[in-house]
Amino acid sequence: MRVSLLIAALALVVLAGPPALAQDDTERQLEKYRDMLKADPWSNPGLLEADRGEALWKEKRGPKNASLEACDLGKGPGKVEGAFAELPRYFKDADRVMDLETRLLWCMEKLQGFAHADLVKKPYSKSNQAGTDLEALATYVANKSNGMKFAAPTTHPKEKEILAVGEALFFRRQGPMDFACATCHGDSGKRIRLQPLPYLSKPEEARKIVGNWPAYRVSQGSVMTMEHRLVDCYWQMRLPLIDYGSDAMIALTSYLVNRANGGDITAPAIKR
């Protein structure tokens, strides 16, 4: 009840008024909302997705009628606690570095027998749609590292390689607008319209923001994952839709998590 009231109040703030003032006000209301969440963490609507994800994790599903409880997220089969804090990482069975979402795809394919093409058909929800299974599972697993610090390994040659590619992609200028990620996220204290832009190469700023994802987006009424967030950036850069679970996603996530190394995981956080 309290959750829905808060959401209704926020939705009104988001919708009402001229954009500039509304957005300012939205930030203030969100801050109030975040404070209330600190007092009562269970009122975070993102946790409903985490709960749904936990149920999905344990449910026997797919052609193989298996649960995900034997899924190895890097700390051994079935160990979910703290796994997200050490992703992306190299997985020997796949001979590939994987982020959380790619690893979930892998487990759903290998353990449950789902077809890759079906899983990536609609990985994320649109505004005001119910969350997808992948969103719920990602929220569940990330939330099981809540309060821990990012410590993704960078010792395996493939971890080093993809991290270097992620950094190169972050600074690569391309497309009809000549944009790189660094065009918007390469300096402190900047904003686009009224939206503050984190300087993502700077550890102090990355640590505050990267651990928020997957995050509950009030304007959207659902959880948004890190991969979905990256799709949005590339859309704005006038570049095409990145494949879900692709190496560019993993490379950029590796770079962001590396910049945020030592930062707190607060997923699912609340975003505008």
Added chain:
Amino acid sequence: MIRVLTVGAIIACLAGGVAFAEKSQGASEAQVDKVIASSWAKAAPEWKARFVQDETQKLCTQYRNDPPAAIGEKIVEREKATIKYPADGKLMGDWKNGQKLAESGYGWRFTDYPPRRVNGGNCYACHQLDSKELSFGTLGPSLHEYGKIRKFAEADVKAVYERIYNPHAVLPCANMPRMGASGFLSIDQIRDLTAYVMSPESPVNK
């Protein structure tokens, strides 16, 4: 002799240290291209082509937007040559249409096809212009009263037109898109935007 070399090496390391840490190491162009090819595998050929860098994009990436002077000069020279001017020589158009274009961020995103309206300059995403518009970004400098401060000088009208058409023609590796050179905005649209910034009647200069 060895000591001199060691000292020299230490100085070189200290001097280079900051720059070194800032430059991308490790990933070769081939590695990056491979990841791009595999990660946007489903994109249509004309969309894949957007990842192919021209010489300026390559250099600005390589030097992280801080090219050595000689390379900067070459970029300026090349980009200057891309600028096309209106046949009638009039660089200022309709500031009212410029205002609309300055507000709109529409165009060339993958959800913008087939086009439903004209492309917008999205100036407010990064710049302050009309002081009544409170929702402005700060990635670029404030342009409020830009024309007024410059006494609406003819030379500055031309400079603004060129700057919108291709900012690298003035500042190599500028962050701003080359909206004329890329074909994103037309000559007419650019002169409308020029008027929005430089016309005495424009609210930007009120």
